[in-house]
Amino acid sequence: MKYTLLSILSVLFITSVTTLADNNQNNTSNGNSFSNAQPYQATFFNSIKDSAVSIANKNDLFPSIMMAQAALESGYGTSSLAVNANNYFGIKGNYQGQSTNMNTSEYGSNGAYNTTANFRKYPSPAESLQDYATFLNTPRYSNVHRSVAGTYQIAAQNLVQDGYATDPNYSFKLIKLINDNALFTFDNNSSNNSSQNNNSKNDNSSNNNQNSSSNNNNSAQNKPKQPVQKNTLATATYFSGSHPISVTLSNNFSKYNLYNHVKDTRKKVTKYKWFSNLRAGNIVNVDLMAVQNHNGKNSIWYRLDLHEGKSTKKYWVYNKAVVFPKINYQKVNKQFILDKFNPRDAYNHVYSYNKMAMKIDSSINFQVKKVFADMEATFYINGMKTTWYRINVKGYGKVWIDSNGLINTEKNAKYYPENGTKTLASNYKKFKLYNHIPGTNKNEIKQNWNGINLTDKVVSYDLKGVRVKYATVWYRIFLNNKSYWISSQAFAQ
Numbered sequence: 217m218k219y220t221l222l223s224i225l226s227v228l229f230i231t232s233v234t235t236l237a238d239n240n241q242n243n244t245s246n247g248n249s250f251s252n253a254q255p256y257q258a259t260f261f262n263s264i265k266d267s268a269v270s271i272a273n274k275n276d277l278f279p280s281i282m283m284a285q286a287a288l289e290s291g292y293g294t295s296s297l298a299v300n301a302n303n304y305f306g307i308k309g310n311y312q313g314q315s316t317n318m319n320t321s322e323y324g325s326n327g328a329y330n331t332t333a334n335f336r337k338y339p340s341p342a343e344s345l346q347d348y349a350t351f352l353n354t355p356r357y358s359n360v361h362r363s364v365a366g367t368y369q370i371a372a373q374n375l376v377q378d379g380y381a382t383d384p385n386y387s388f389k390l391i392k393l394i395n396d397n398a399l400f401t402f403d404n405n406s407s408n409n410s411s412q413n414n415n416s417k418n419d420n421s422s423n424n425n426q427n428s429s430s431n432n433n434n435s436a437q438n439k440p441k442q443p444v445q446k447n448t449l450a451t452a453t454y455f456s457g458s459h460p461i462s463v464t465l466s467n468n469f470s471k472y473n474l475y476n477h478v479k480d481t482r483k484k485v486t487k488y489k490w491f492s493n494l495r496a497g498n499i500v501n502v503d504l505m506a507v508q509n510h511n512g513k514n515s516i517w518y519r520l521d522l523h524e525g526k527s528t529k530k531y532w533v534y535n536k537a538v539v540f541p542k543i544n545y546q547k548v549n550k551q552f553i554l555d556k557f558n559p560r561d562a563y564n565h566v567y568s569y570n571k572m573a574m575k576i577d578s579s580i581n582f583q584v585k586k587v588f589a590d591m592e593a594t595f596y597i598n599g600m601k602t603t604w605y606r607i608n609v610k611g612y613g614k615v616w617i618d619s620n621g622l623i624n625t626e627k628n629a630k631y632y633p634e635n636g637t638k639t640l641a642s643n644y645k646k647f648k649l650y651n652h653i654p655g656t657n658k659n660e661i662k663q664n665w666n667g668i669n670l671t672d673k674v675v676s677y678d679l680k681g682v683r684v685k686y687a688t689v690w691y692r693i694f695l696n697n698k699s700y701w702i703s704s705q706a707f708a709q
Contacts, residue, residue: 253397260292261397264304267342269402275349276361278368280399281375282348284390293341301337305348311336355503358456363477364504368394368403450480450510452517457572458563460501460521462597463538467496474531478506478517488531491522499598502538503530505572540570541595548592552607552622553684554579557632560621562612566593566604576615584610585687586625623684628656632680638691638707640673647706653681653690654701668695 250258264286265279272279289306290298297303301316309315314337338344352360357378365371372387372394380386394400473479474488494500504519516535543566559580563573591606593616603619623630649668651661679692681701689704 250397256294257287257292257397260287261399263293264341264345265402267345271342271345271349275353276363277349277352278362278365278371279402280368280394281360281371281390282345283399283402284372284393284397285348286345288389288393297335301335302341302344303335303338304341304344305351307336307347307351308333309336310334311338311343311347314338355457355459358504359454362403363452364454364456368400448480449483450478450508452478452481452506452508455505455507455572456574457503457505458561458575459567459573460503461540461568461572462499463502463518463540465494465496465498465500466537466539469494469496469533469537472534472537474520474533476531478508478532479534480510481508494522500538502572505570506532541568541597543568543593543595545591545593548589548605550589550592550605551625552587552589552605553585553625553687554582554587555621555623555630555682556580557680557682557689558621560618562607562609562615562617564615566595566616567618568595568597568602573616576612579617579621582609582612587622589622590614623682625684627684629653629681629683629690632682634680635676635678637674637676638693640670640675640706641708644673644706647703649695649700649702652701653683655683655685656681663700670695 250261253261261283264283268282268286269279271277272282286293286304289295290304293299293304297306297316297318301314303316315334316337317332318335319332336344336347338347351357357375357380359365359374360371360378360380362371365374369391372390375381375390376383376387383389470490474490476486476488479485500523501521502518503521506517506519508515508517517532518535518538519530519532520538521530559578561578562576562582563569564576565571565573567573587607587609589605589607593604593606595602604616605619605622606614606616607622608614645665649663649665651657651663652659654660654662675693675695677691677693678699681690681692682688683690690701691704691707692699692701694700
């Protein structure tokens, strides 16, 4: 594993701000008062806190992160984007058809630069907060969620790692803002607050009973020791992939309940029934995996998207309720050429792997032409066979890629169903016409342009092919009611 100076500094910084947060929590009697904030900052936080807490808790997010981002992105609600468009998070694009064009600073390989972009325009601040939550409720940002990140410090780091912001110091700014304003106090949900109130009541009652309990100390010492109770709450380790995975419901899926969290990992976990329209074999999506540990025993859980309209609600279920595609592996020793016309994403595992697969990079970025495969994997999705190969790529190591992104060197050509029109170049006659791509068929016939009646340099084609040996591109065109193969070099660029 490689460690950069930035990553080391990040660990040191997160450690320090975590300690600072603990100190702040101990020293702050009422984090909701924003006593350390400037008046305009306190006004801003008070204006969004109720909506932020409600929306964040419903979407498995940290209210502190939401409020800090809103403040940082909007200048505490004073930016022109916030004032004119109620956009507190700098989310680009349009919202219900509404957008506004603004100047913005971005970070690239050469540092910061200014540009313009369209940003979403909202009818109200609350809708900006809700759209932010919806924006983060995707597999790309799954490790920003409270159930995965665990702490707001980790969630802030994951935001940058997942590409939300191009500013490399973005996570540090968020954490400092949260600590300076004690926003972490809002991460305690209503159930936690009520339990704290109950605890304070219990503390009072225990104080009142101190004397009576002390009188019974002697008798208590004579009682046999009670066995230590095992931990009633389970722990969970979460694993996310780059994209949701399509799975099917098992034959006995309905015997397992749905939950809003992994079972037994919270004091209050809500149980749900399956929708009545679901049947065994129906396809649903999995976007998170969790390994639950309860008193030393492990179990596997998955988070499901049940396609219930526009709702972003997702449910956790025991692994026996779903069936992943069966993957068949076999060792191979094959050579391929990366297909530049059909680049594919490469993963650390086969895409439908039941332990989730993380995207490594797109094959378009691999600085190699030929690759070797040592493992083949085949599986079926919706009745269609899919084949993947594990290839060794310089700079990346071993990665898995869909066979559609590879050209088998044992074959003479690879064909692509493509059609359209192209314009012949001025020197098109120097290129011969063929009935097959040269070198791909024993019955190859070559023909020059004599006898071809060409009325227009614009010709139609219905197929593209690559001659594997030389990696040359060819098109099948139509001339005088006949089809011919011709080199792509015959066309105007």
